[in-house]
Amino acid sequence: ERAWEDGLLLLTMNTxxxxxxxxxxxxxxxxxxxxxxxxxxMYHRRxxxxxxxxxxxxxxxxxxxxAGRLPSVAPDEVKGxxxxxxxxxxxxxxRIGLINIETLESELPAxxxxxxxxxxxxxxxxxxxxxxxxxxxxGGEDDGYRYAxxxxxxxxxxxxxxxxxxxxxxxxxxxxxxxxxSIPGDVSIVGFDNQSTLAPHLRPGLTTLELPxxxxxxxxxELILQGAEPDxxxxxxxxxxxxxxxxxxPKEIP
Numbered sequence: 638e639r640a641w642e643d644g645l646l647l648l649t650m651n652t653x654x655x656x657x658x659x660x661x662x663x664x665x666x667x668x669x670x671x672x673x674x675x676x677x678x679m680y681h682r683r684x685x686x687x688x689x690x691x692x693x694x695x696x697x698x699x700x701x702x703x704a705g706r707l708p709s710v711a712p713d714e715v716k717g718x719x720x721x722x723x724x725x726x727x728x729x730x731x732r733i734g735l736i737n738i739e740t741l742e743s744e745l746p747a748x749x750x751x752x753x754x755x756x757x758x759x760x761x762x763x764x765x766x767x768x769x770x771x772x773x774x775x776g777g778e779d780d781g782y783r784y785a786x787x788x789x790x791x792x793x794x795x796x797x798x799x800x801x802x803x804x805x806x807x808x809x810x811x812x813x814x815x816x817x818x819s820i821p822g823d824v825s826i827v828g829f830d831n832q833s834t835l836a837p838h839l840r841p842g843l844t845t846l847e848l849p850x851x852x853x854x855x856x857x858x859e860l861i862l863q864g865a866e867p868d869x870x871x872x873x874x875x876x877x878x879x880x881x882x883x884x885x886x887p888k889e890i891p
Contacts, residue, residue: 639858645672647858663689673861675854681711681746694865696857699850701746705869710857714747717846717876718754718799721827724844724878725797726762728825729886733759734795736784736809738776738802748773751801751829770795774805781808789816789824796887797825803832806843806883821885831879842881849874 640647648671650662666674673694678684683703686695690707697709725733735755739748756766770788774780781800785808788795800806806828813820820826820841828836828845836843853874 639855643862659687660689663687667693673865675857675861676707677857681714683744683746694861695867696860696865698853698857701871702869706867708860708865708868708870708872710853710860710872710874711746712848712853712876713873714750714876715754715757716873717829718751718801719758720754720876720878721751721799721829721846722755722758724827724884725799725825726758728797728884730795730797730825731762731764731887732767732770732793732795732797734770734772734788734798736772736774736781736788736798736800736805738774738805740773747829748801751799755799769793776802776805778804778808778811781805782812783808785809785812786816789813789818795824797827797884800826800828803828803830803835803843803845806845807835807839810839810843821883823888825884825887827884829876836879837881839883841883844881844883845879846876847879849876 648666652659652662674690675696675698676686677698678700681700683701686697686702686707695707697707699711701709701711722733737748737752739745741749741752759766772784774784785798798809800809806826809826810820813824818824828843831845831847836845856872
C-alpha cells in the first residue's frame with residue numbers, strides 16, 4: 638500500500654530461508670534496478686544480510702541486521718512485555734506467571750524482550766520476579782499446555798499468566814479447561830501476536846498484544862523512499878494491546 642501511494646509496484650519473493658533461492662531472487666530484483674529492497678523475516682531475530690544488498694537502498698523488516706549496517710524496523714518487544722504484564726497488574730493481579738517462547742540464552746529478541754518487559758512491570762509495581770512462576774517453552778501449544786498445567790497445580794498457583802505468544806496461550810486454555818477451571822474466573826491470560834486465525838476465536842476471546850506488521854511494512858517502505866542510508870538505525874514500533882475477554886480481577890486480592 639505504501640509503495641503504491643508513491644506510484645511504485647512491490648515485487649515480492651518468498652524464499653522460505655533457501656539461500657540459493659534468496660541469491661537468485663536478489664539477482665533478479667537488482668537486475669531490474671529496483672528502487673530498494675525490503676529484506677523481511679518471518680519472526681524477529683538478528684540476521685546476516687546478503688552482501689548483494691550493498692549499494693542498494695535496503696531495510697531489514699521484522700528483524701535486525703546483525704552487522705549493524707542497514708536500517709531495521711522491528712517490534713518493541715520490551716514495551717510489549719511491559720504492557721501485557723501491566724494489564725494484569727492493573728486488574729489487581731500480584732501472582733503473575735510467565736510462559737516464555739524460548740530461553741534467555743537463545744538471545745531471541747522476542748523471548749528476551751518480553752521477559753524484560755515482564756520484569757520491569759513487576760518491579761515498577763514493587764514486586765519481585767518469582768522463579769517458581771516462570772517457565773521457558775518453545776512457543777508451541779504443547780508447552781503452553783504442559784507449563785500451564787504445572788503452574789495451576791502448584792501449591793500457590795498464579796492468578797494470571799502472561800503467555801509470550803498466542804499459540805502458548807491456546808495450550809494454556811486447554812490445560813485450564815482440563816483442570817475444570819475457567820478463564821478469566823479462575824485465571825486471567827494475556828497472549829502476544831494477535832494471530833487472526835487464533836486469538837479472536839478462543840473462548841473467551843484472548844486479550845493479547847498485536848505485532849504491528851502493517852505499520853512496520855509502511856515504515857520500511859518510507860525509509861526506502863527516503864534513501865535508506867546504511868546508518869544501522871533500529872526503529873522499534875509499539876505493539877498495541879487488543880482487549881478481549883480473558884482478563885478480569887483475581888478472586889481474592891492478597
